[in-house]
Amino acid sequence: MRHVKRLLTLVWVISLLAAGGILYLFNPDPVTIDLVWIRVPETGLAVVLISTFFVGILTGIVLVLIASMFPKNRKPLDG
Numbered sequence: 001m002r003h004v005k006r007l008l009t010l011v012w013v014i015s016l017l018a019a020g021g022i023l024y025l026f027n028p029d030p031v032t033i034d035l036v037w038i039r040v041p042e043t044g045l046a047v048v049l050i051s052t053f054f055v056g057i058l059t060g061i062v063l064v065l066i067a068s069m070f071p072k073n074r075k076p077l078d079g
Contacts, residue, residue: 020050 024046033040
């Protein structure tokens with residue numbers, strides 16, 4: 001079973017690297033990100049897309065963790 005998990009992990013990593021390489025090859029255009037208070041220098045579009053994807057994943061994880069800290073079954077107040 002351990003070998004199967006390692007093989008699946010290896011396939012997953014290789015597929016992510018291939019997807020990142022393909023994304024980089026088809027999106028080499030430099031872009032500048034201009035937020036209201038921060039200006040990011042010219043960076044490849046693929047780097048911006050991958051970074052945005054991972055920031056979205058991290059934001060989702062944090063929101064799920066925060067939501068899981070609150071109880072789901074609240075008793076109504078008898079008042």
